[in-house]
Amino acid sequence: MEPRAHHLIIGLFTILAFGAALIFSLWLAKSSADRDWAYYEIVFNQAVSGLSEGNPVLYSGVQIGDVLELKLDPENPGQVRVLVRVDQTIPIRKNTKAGLVLANITGSMNVQFSGGSPDQPTLEGSRDNPPVINAEPSAFNSILANSEQLLAKADQLLTSTNRLLSGDNIENLSAILQNTREATDALLSRREQLSAMLERFDSAGRRAEEAAIKVSQLSDGASELLQTDGRRVLESMDKTLDIIYTTMARIDQLILANQGAMDSGLQGMGELAPALRELRATLRNLNQFSRRLEEDPTGILFGTDTMKELSK
CATH class of the missing domain: 1.20.5 (Single alpha-helices involved in coiled-coils or other helix-helix interfaces)
Structure with a gap:
């Protein structure tokens, strides 16, 4: 029992x-x-993967309705038109934004409204003629698009890496590493010489620094000399030039004052020119006579040779 x-x-x-x-x-x-419902048509310009009929419609994270229908725009298949119904008591205003949010880790998506200022008018419509709301791109879709680009770039990177790591390149890289090792060994074997060379470079650098210091000191001394003695020399030259200008002015005045006497003196010197020519001819004759007298004094004194006067 x-x-x-x-x-x-x-x-x-x-x-x-x-x-x-x-x-x-x-x-x-x-x-x-x-329940009383309000109907809205949301236009998406991107893919709505994960969204299906019956998925919840949220407003700031709170469910206020669900998705009734999804269809492609006949004139623009790149657009997806989603018909949703929302509790009529929830005001959907003109500046209310719509988008997609990730529902769970399986990739299911929900429609979510956000924003909407109280001073904006409420959207009115019916199921046969619902108000149209343009959806904003969702962050999840942007991430998916960027991830696709990232995967494409990663694939290109892997392809380039495979080409870089080809057999010929690996052999060339091995040869480069071998040459680098040999060069390093050669440098290590001559490190004492390199150290001595570096010491010489260091010594030359110190001497160059000392020379630069001396040149700088010489330049400072020359600059000081130009600023002191050079200035005094220039001042003396200015004074000398002033004296020369004064003297030249006085000479000009003196020439102007004695212009008549100078003209008379020059005329007298012009009258002395014929007398000077006669005196020059006489001196030539005397020189010729003295040479002949030295060469043949007897013939000159007792001979019949007559001295001829040289022409001018």
């Missing part, structure tokens, strides 16, 4: 649970049917 009583209790409990679930479903369907 006891096993039958247990089976009866379990069966009765199952029937009651099924009836309660059925009553709850009917009540929920009735409350949903009795």
